[in-house]
Amino acid sequence: MAFHPTPPQLFEEFEEGRITRAQLHAGLDWHARSLVEEIIEAHENPIATWWDTMLAKRAADRWSSRHGIWRVRHILFALSKLPEFEPSSLLWNALHPDVPLHCFFRLRREPVFRLLNIEIRKGLLHVRVAHGSASEGILKEDFILEHIGNQLEAHRAPLLSDL
Numbered sequence: 001m002a003f004h005p006t007p008p009q010l011f012e013e014f015e016e017g018r019i020t021r022a023q024l025h026a027g028l029d030w031h032a033r034s035l036v037e038e039i040i041e042a043h044e045n046p047i048a049t050w051w052d053t054m055l056a057k058r059a060a061d062r063w064s065s066r067h068g069i070w071r072v073r074h075i076l077f078a079l080s081k082l083p084e085f086e087p088s089s090l091l092w093n094a095l096h097p098d099v100p101l102h103c104f105f106r107l108r109r110e111p112v113f114r115l116l117n118i119e120i121r122k123g124l125l126h127v128r129v130a131h132g133s134a135s136e137g138i139l140k141e142d143f144i145l146e147h148i149g150n151q152l153e154a155h156r157a158p159l160l161s162d163l
Contacts, residue, residue: 003084004030006092031089052109053102054161060102060115067118069101075118075127078145078152087113087131111136126157 005013010027013019019027042049057074063072076094090113091104104111110133117128125145132138140158 002087003086006029006080008090008092009088034089048109055100055107059105060100062116063115064101070116072101072118074152075115075125075145075154077144078154079127079129079143082143082154082156084102084133087111110134111126116140125152127154 005030005119008021010024014024023039025153063130065131067075073094077092080088080091080094087122090106090111093099094104104113105115112131112133114130115127116130117126119126127143128140128144129143130138130140144157145152145154147153
């Protein structure tokens with residue numbers, strides 16, 4: 001899965017003059033086409049879509065009961081702001097209360113995105129996620145999230161070999 005800037009990132013780049021209006025529209029067009037493709041897929045295979053939705057709802061319920069829905073939403077949103085983080089295109093509107101939490105989890109449908117672990121240690125959130133596709137491989141990554149002001153900021157956790 002190639003990285004595509006999220007709509008908020010596209011607008012930020014446009015407002016700062018780093019991209020043209022045509023590039024902004026092309027980026028937004030990519031996101032719109034992705035959504036339409038998913039709608040068509042869901043229509044063509046309703047049983048698989050139903051099953052994926054049930055699994056995602058179960059995962060969302062589990063994470064929100066353990067950590068609270070707003071903490072989970074803030075974690076997902078903080079991850080979406082990471083530069084070059086491929087699942088950003090799935091997570092950028094995680095703070096929007098009208099989008100159900102289960103919409104951000106993709107347990108079987110590609111590209112996959114799963115939360116594997118959320119742990120609070122020494123005032124920091126340690127989050128492990130899995131994302132990717134079967135053809136390119138599922139990648140597991142660790143992140144450290146810290147409160148800066150009233151927001152969570154995500155950073156990639158150092159590898160053990162970096163310590």
